[in-house]
Amino acid sequence: MVSRPARVAILEQLRADGVRHMFGNPGTVEQGFLDELRNFPDIEYILALQESSVVGLADGYARATRTPAVMQLHTGVGVGNAVGMLYQAARGHAPLVAVAGEAGLRYDAMEAQMAVDLVAMAEPVTKWATRVVDPESTLRVLRRAFKVAATPPYGPVLVVLPADVMDRDTSEPAVPTSYVDFSATPDAEVLDRAAGLLAGAQRPLVIAGDGVHFADAQEELGRLARVWGAEVWGADWAEVNLSVEHPAYGGQLGHMFGESSRKVTAAADAVLITGTYALPEVYPALDGVFADGAPVVHIDLDTGAIAKNFPVDLGIAADPRRALNGLARALERRMSPAARARAGEWFTRRSAEQSAARAAARRADEAAALDPDALPTTAFLQELARRLPEDAVVFDEALTASPDLTRQLPPTRPGHWHQTRGGSLGVAIPGAIAARLAHPERTVVGFTGDGGSMYTVQALWTAARHNIGAKFVICNNSSYKLLELNIEEYWRTVGVAAHEQPEMFDLSRPAIDFTGLARSLGVPGVRVEKPDQAKAAVEQALATPGPFLIDLVTGRGRQE
Numbered sequence: 316m317v318s319r320p321a322r323v324a325i326l327e328q329l330r331a332d333g334v335r336h337m338f339g340n341p342g343t344v345e346q347g348f349l350d351e352l353r354n355f356p357d358i359e360y361i362l363a364l365q366e367s368s369v370v371g372l373a374d375g376y377a378r379a380t381r382t383p384a385v386m387q388l389h390t391g392v393g394v395g396n397a398v399g400m401l402y403q404a405a406r407g408h409a410p411l412v413a414v415a416g417e418a419g420l421r422y423d424a425m426e427a428q429m430a431v432d433l434v435a436m437a438e439p440v441t442k443w444a445t446r447v448v449d450p451e452s453t454l455r456v457l458r459r460a461f462k463v464a465a466t467p468p469y470g471p472v473l474v475v476l477p478a479d480v481m482d483r484d485t486s487e488p489a490v491p492t493s494y495v496d497f498s499a500t501p502d503a504e505v506l507d508r509a510a511g512l513l514a515g516a517q518r519p520l521v522i523a524g525d526g527v528h529f530a531d532a533q534e535e536l537g538r539l540a541r542v543w544g545a546e547v548w549g550a551d552w553a554e555v556n557l558s559v560e561h562p563a564y565g566g567q568l569g570h571m572f573g574e575s576s577r578k579v580t581a582a583a584d585a586v587l588i589t590g591t592y593a594l595p596e597v598y599p600a601l602d603g604v605f606a607d608g609a610p611v612v613h614i615d616l617d618t619g620a621i622a623k624n625f626p627v628d629l630g631i632a633a634d635p636r637r638a639l640n641g642l643a644r645a646l647e648r649r650m651s652p653a654a655r656a657r658a659g660e661w662f663t664r665r666s667a668e669q670s671a672a673r674a675a676a677r678r679a680d681e682a683a684a685l686d687p688d689a690l691p692t693t694a695f696l697q698e699l700a701r702r703l704p705e706d707a708v709v710f711d712e713a714l715t716a717s718p719d720l721t722r723q724l725p726p727t728r729p730g731h732w733h734q735t736r737g738g739s740l741g742v743a744i745p746g747a748i749a750a751r752l753a754h755p756e757r758t759v760v761g762f763t764g765d766g767g768s769m770y771t772v773q774a775l776w777t778a779a780r781h782n783i784g785a786k787f788v789i790c791n792n793s794s795y796k797l798l799e800l801n802i803e804e805y806w807r808t809v810g811v812a813a814h815e816q817p818e819m820f821d822l823s824r825p826a827i828d829f830t831g832l833a834r835s836l837g838v839p840g841v842r843v844e845k846p847d848q849a850k851a852a853v854e855q856a857l858a859t860p861g862p863f864l865i866d867l868v869t870g871r872g873r874q875e
């Protein structure tokens with residue numbers, strides 16, 4: 316293999332790995348390899364104007380393509396801006412490979428401007444962070460980065476590329492990364508033991524998370540829930556792990572308070588956990604999560620998730636799809652006729668109850684949509700639901716508007732709905748752009764709040780710049796509504812009498828002009844204040860080939 320500068324070799328490596336896009340925000344210390352990109356027209360540089368947006372785009376792209384996404388960050392200042400989004404990408408298990416430049420090894424002693432220990436900075440928010448110190452190991456390290464990012468549990472990786480190392484030659488060949496196959500099937504004896512622990516349950520519960528989606532195990536999960544007669548509750552659930560219209564779907568455990576989750580988890584007399592861990596809330600319960608004596612079985616490719624916080628009776632490192640399939644069969648064999656009858660009756664009753672509840676909600680929404688003075692939320696979402704093609708993708712960061720959204724556009728198809736995860740705001744605008752970039756043939760709509768949008772609003776410019784026709788809906792209630800709801804819960808918990816909401820949750824002064832803001836970034840848009848404006852707005856958004864924004868008034872905020 317001929318020698319060439321490492322700055323060229325890294326691009327050959329990306330090419331060998333089939334990378335088509337690099338998301339980034341450039342700086343001087345990366346100019347060496349960024350300049351070489353002109354000789355790699357098959358790798359498109361997608362320019363974002365702030366590093367939160369860079370990571371949001373890469374995260375959305377990895378979620379949409381389910382392959383590692385590559386991004387470039389600018390040394391300490393860029394990595395610093397990226398940290399919050401990297402945190403959410405890490406919690407969401409996005410396989411990301413970030414490269415960050417720095418001036419060079421030779422300046423290590425100088426405490427030069429912008430220099431910082433990038434590895435230390437990124438370590439808490441990445442799965443692996445490292446620095447290339449010798450050009451002859453540049454591609455070795457890059458390939459390891461790809462492999463680590465795409466090995467369960469997936470996660471972001473940072474590779475620091477000092478400019479003086481990149482300017483030296485390497486003779487390493489650029490060959491595709493070796494990935495590992497994880498279709499591990501549990502032994503029949505282990506599945507039988509799991510079934511033995513679970514088969515006698517009267518009130519069985521499945522707690523499932525995105526690991527189900529990563530393993531394409533939705534069907535197997537639904538089937539197991541049906542066989543076992545178990546409700547499926549979500550935790551760390553930001554993809555479609557089971558259709559929300561599946562009769563076993565119970566809902567989401569608390570993102571925030573373990574006390575809320577406990578009502579569900581402690582009521583079960585047997586628990587199966589898969590694709591998540593117990594339990595990822597902000598204020599998790601420290602004890603009493605599961606009823607005394609209730610057996611807990613956990614199946615995961617992420618062995619760190621198993622028995623992370625509470626003991627389990629059986630932990631199984633395996634592919635959820637194969638394991639759930641085998642466990643359903645083992646349960647069929649192990650369950651008594653009475654247990655099978657209970658499960659069957661439960662499933663039939665649930666199906667009937669849930670279709671009745673959906674029909675009632677539809678009638679209520681239809682009645683609400685007739686009120687011309689009502690907020691336009693329902694009318695708008697109904698219009699959109701009527702007109703969106705079947706394979707549309709929804710990025711849901713609608714927060715307090717999310718229940719309205721998912722009622723009209725229920726997350727039923729895996730890969731066609733993504734939600735925020737990890738608690739960081741600002742994912743929907745870049746996420747929707749990246750989803751559309753990955754699937755230009757699909758209609759992609761990103762829903763975010765007036766609050767959430769502002770963390771990465773400059774990504775609208777990226778959509779305009781690269782002509783990526785994603786649609787954006789700002790659910791504008793002039794407030795940080797979720798914080799208002801959370802503090803009310805807090806007042807109740809600590810026994811503080813309800814009082815006026817803190818001023819800092821109010822976004823009405825001054826009102827943000829979202830259509831003006833979008834226009835300034837190259838994205839046209841309209842504001843929808845009344846139900847009768849909904850239809851025209853939806854039609855205009857869908858008829859516009861490029862990006863389009865709708866400022867949807869979902870609340871009046873605090874009026875003066």
Ligand SMILES: Cc1ncc(C[n+]2csc(CCOP(=O)(O)OP(=O)(O)O)c2C)c(N)n1
Binds near residue numbers: 399713714739796
């Ligand atoms: C990066 C980041 N900063 C701050 C927060 C705290 N936070 C959680 S919800 C929220 C309000 C979100 O407001 P909006 O997007 O308008 O949705 P709404 O609650 O009004 O439905 C804030 C600020 C966060 N989650 N992430």
Ligand SMILES: [Mg+2]
Binds near residue numbers: 765794796
């Ligand atoms: Mg809001």
